[in-house]
Amino acid sequence: MVGIKEIDTFIVDIPTIRPHVLAMATMHHQSIVVVRMRDEDGIEGIGEGTTIGGLSYGEESPEGIKLAIDTYLTPLLKTCDAARVGATMATIAKSICGNHIAKCAVETALLDMAGKRLGVPVSELIGGGRVRDRLPVAWTLASGDTARDIEEAERVLGLRRHNIFKLKIGKRAVRDDVAHVAAIKRAIGDRGSVRVDVNQNWDEAQADLGMRLLHDADVDLVEQPVARHDRAAMARLSAKHVIPLMADEALRGPNDAFVIAACAGARVFAVKIAQSGGLLPAHAVATIAQAGGVGLYGGTMLEAGVGTAASAHLCATLPSLAWGTELFGPLLLTEDILAEPLCYSDFELEVPSGPGLGILLDEDRVAFHRRDRVAPRIHAVVERA
Numbered sequence: 001m002v003g004i005k006e007i008d009t010f011i012v013d014i015p016t017i018r019p020h021v022l023a024m025a026t027m028h029h030q031s032i033v034v035v036r037m038r039d040e041d042g043i044e045g046i047g048e049g050t051t052i053g054g055l056s057y058g059e060e061s062p063e064g065i066k067l068a069i070d071t072y073l074t075p076l077l078k079t080c081d082a083a084r085v086g087a088t089m090a091t092i093a094k095s096i097c098g099n100h101i102a103k104c105a106v107e108t109a110l111l112d113m114a115g116k117r118l119g120v121p122v123s124e125l126i127g128g129g130r131v132r133d134r135l136p137v138a139w140t141l142a143s144g145d146t147a148r149d150i151e152e153a154e155r156v157l158g159l160r161r162h163n164i165f166k167l168k169i170g171k172r173a174v175r176d177d178v179a180h181v182a183a184i185k186r187a188i189g190d191r192g193s194v195r196v197d198v199n200q201n202w203d204e205a206q207a208d209l210g211m212r213l214l215h216d217a218d219v220d221l222v223e224q225p226v227a228r229h230d231r232a233a234m235a236r237l238s239a240k241h242v243i244p245l246m247a248d249e250a251l252r253g254p255n256d257a258f259v260i261a262a263c264a265g266a267r268v269f270a271v272k273i274a275q276s277g278g279l280l281p282a283h284a285v286a287t288i289a290q291a292g293g294v295g296l297y298g299g300t301m302l303e304a305g306v307g308t309a310a311s312a313h314l315c316a317t318l319p320s321l322a323w324g325t326e327l328f329g330p331l332l333l334t335e336d337i338l339a340e341p342l343c344y345s346d347f348e349l350e351v352p353s354g355p356g357l358g359i360l361l362d363e364d365r366v367a368f369h370r371r372d373r374v375a376p377r378i379h380a381v382v383e384r385a
C-alpha cells in the first residue's frame with residue numbers, strides 16, 4: 001500500500017492569444033484546475049481539470065472542479081493505494097456521481113505517479129500500451145472573422161504546424177455560417193482538411209440544411225450539430241448524409257459510447273479524457289467505437305500542457321486514429337505552464353516519452369498565474385509564434 005500524503009489543487013488563469021469564438025461563449029482566457037499529489041515515497045503526480053467557457057459548455061465549472069476534488073475526492077484518495085489506479089478510481093466511482101472532469105484530473109495525477117514509480121510513460125499503462133509516438137494535430141479557426149481565419153490558416157500551414165482545420169460555427173444563420181466555411185475551404189483548397197463544430201447549436205432542420213450545404217462546400221466532418229441528448233436526430237442525420245457526423249458533447253463516457261454506437265448516432269467519436277472521466281474510461285470509449293465501426297478523433301477541452309500531454313498518452317495507445325487529434329490547447333494560450341513546452345512539428349504533436357506524463361510544470365509561471373496569488377503581477381509575457 002502506497003499512501004497519498006499531500007493533495008493540492010489550484011486554479012490558473014491564462015489569457016488566450018486571441019478571442020476564441022464558440023457558439024456558446026467567447027473565450028478570452030482559459031481557467032485550468034491543477035491537481036498536485038505526493039505519495040509517501042515522495043513521488044509527485046500532476047493532473048489537470050479543464051472545461052470551456054465557465055458553465056457554458058458543461059455542468060462542471062473550474063471552481064466546481066476544485067471544490068469537488070478538495071471536498072469529496074481528497075478524503076477518499078487519502079484512504080486508497082496510490083499504486084493501484086484502477087482500484088482507486090473504482091472506489092471513487094462508488095461514492096461520487098458524475099464530475100468527470102474532476103475525476104479525470106485526479107486519475108491523471110495518479111497515472112503520472114504510477115508511471116514515475118514504474119519508470120514508464122503513462123501510455124504504457126493503458127490498454128496494450130503505446131502504438132504511435134506522434135499524432136496529427138488540427139487547429140481551430142475561431143476568431144469570428146473570415147479574413148482573419150484565412151490569414152491564421154495560411155500562417156500555421158506555412159509553419160507546417162497544422163493542415164487540419166476545425167471551424168467553430170452555429171452562432172449565425174446556417175447559410176451565413178456555410179458561406180464563411182466555404183470561403184475558408186476555397187482559400188485552403190487541397191492543402192488541408194476543413195471540418196466544423198456546431199457545439200449543439202442547430203435543430204434537426206438546420207442541421208439537415210447545414211450538412212447538405214457543407215458537403216457541397218467540400219467540408220469533411222460535422223461535429224455535434226444538434227443537442228447532445230437528441231440521439232434520434234443524430235442517427236437520422238448520420239443515416240441521411242454522406243458527410244460524417246462526429247459526436248462530442250453527447251459522449252460522456254463508455255455508456256454513451258455504447259448507446260450512440262448501437263443506434264448509429266455518429267460515424268466518428270471525439271474521444272476526450274475529461275468528458276469520459278479519465279484516460280481509462282476514454283480508452284473504453286475508443287474500444288467501443290472500434291468494435292462498432294466508428295472512427296476516432298482525439299478531442300480536447302482546450303487543456304493546457306498537463307491535460308494535453310495526458311490526452312496525447314491516451315491517443316498514443318489507439319491503433320486507429322483515422323481523424324487525427326486536436327491537441328493544440330497550449331498553443332491557444334499566451335504562455336505555457338510547462339517548463340519544456342510540448343513539441344509540435346510537421347503537422348504533428350510528439351507524445352512525451354519520459355516516465356509518467358513526461359512533463360514538468362514551470363513553477364514560476366504557474367505561481368504567477370494562480371488565481372489565489374497575492375503578490376502584484378509584474379511579468380513579461382512572451383509572444384508565441
Ligand code: MUC
Pocket residue numbers: 052140142197199248299300301302326
Ligand atoms: C469542442 O467543442 O470541441 C475543441 C477545440 C476547440 O476549439 O474547442 C474545443 C471544444
Ligand code: MG
Pocket residue numbers: 197199223224248249270
Ligand atoms: Mg466539439
